[in-house]
Amino acid sequence: MSASTNLVWHRSEVTKEARQKRNNHRSAVIWFTGLSGSGKSTVSVALEKQLHELGVHTYRLDGDNVRHGLNKNLGFSPEDRTENIRRIGEVANLMVDAGLVTLTAFISPYREDRDNVRALLDDKEFIEVYVKCGLEACEARDPKGLYQKARAGEIKGFTGIDAPYETPVNPEIIIDTEQQTLEQSTQIIKNYLQEHGYI
Numbered sequence: 001m002s003a004s005t006n007l008v009w010h011r012s013e014v015t016k017e018a019r020q021k022r023n024n025h026r027s028a029v030i031w032f033t034g035l036s037g038s039g040k041s042t043v044s045v046a047l048e049k050q051l052h053e054l055g056v057h058t059y060r061l062d063g064d065n066v067r068h069g070l071n072k073n074l075g076f077s078p079e080d081r082t083e084n085i086r087r088i089g090e091v092a093n094l095m096v097d098a099g100l101v102t103l104t105a106f107i108s109p110y111r112e113d114r115d116n117v118r119a120l121l122d123d124k125e126f127i128e129v130y131v132k133c134g135l136e137a138c139e140a141r142d143p144k145g146l147y148q149k150a151r152a153g154e155i156k157g158f159t160g161i162d163a164p165y166e167t168p169v170n171p172e173i174i175i176d177t178e179q180q181t182l183e184q185s186t187q188i189i190k191n192y193l194q195e196h197g198y199i
């Protein structure tokens, strides 16, 4: 028996649709996935700022507000990463229900975990953005010096070095941060949102 047996759902009278209507845009998760150093944080921060300036109601979830708070009891074992992504997916789902365009910036290395989040959301509410950047380039950037530590054996199970990253098979959007500027990447995503009627 699960811990949540005997709970009765109490429906709100204000619906997701009503909130979306008031906001004048649809809500969805823009789910960035990619290696450490690929550009998930950089692109999602810039995109959120631009969307905000366009009048879109946004919220960004990333390591600072999740791994230091809600998920501070989780590390980087495969099980903990799966639980990390599961909880983030649940929070993102609530934020979409609240009417927000929600941006998430986590490595989310396992395809199955990402697909589980997709399954949690309604159709078209999960926009997977593969932030493509080769390991060599990520390692050369090494913005936090973590690849150097991983190579020196000071961090075990580092994604791309001695832990897996499963490339998305059919993401809605691919941005290639070795080829595209930051400005081009945010433009590609904004175009997608406009062309598909999100904003």
Ligand SMILES: Nc1ncnc2c1ncn2[C@@H]1O[C@H](COP(=O)(O)OS(=O)(=O)O)[C@@H](OP(=O)(O)O)[C@H]1O
Pocket: 035, 036, 037, 041, 063, 067, 076, 080, 081, 082, 084, 085, 105, 106, 107, 108, 109, 144, 146, 155, 156, 157, 158, 159, 163
């Ligand atoms: N072992 C290991 N592997 C990968 N990354 C590590 C590890 N240890 C710490 N870090 C730092 O944690 C950030 C990744 O956290 P995430 O929550 O995005 O990871 S995951 O989705 O649960 O795999 C990641 O941040 P980003 O560089 O922003 O991706 C790293 O700074």
Ligand SMILES: Nc1ncnc2c1ncn2[C@@H]1O[C@H](COP(=O)(O)OP(=O)(O)O)[C@@H](O)[C@H]1O
Pocket: 034, 035, 036, 037, 038, 039, 040, 041, 042, 043, 105, 141, 143, 176, 177, 178, 180, 181, 182, 185
């Ligand atoms: N075209 C680009 N798009 C995004 N980031 C880039 C690009 N070129 C270089 N960078 C740099 O790459 C690094 C990406 O780091 P970060 O955004 O923290 O990645 P992640 O969140 O995926 O770990 C930053 O230092 C950023 O300035």
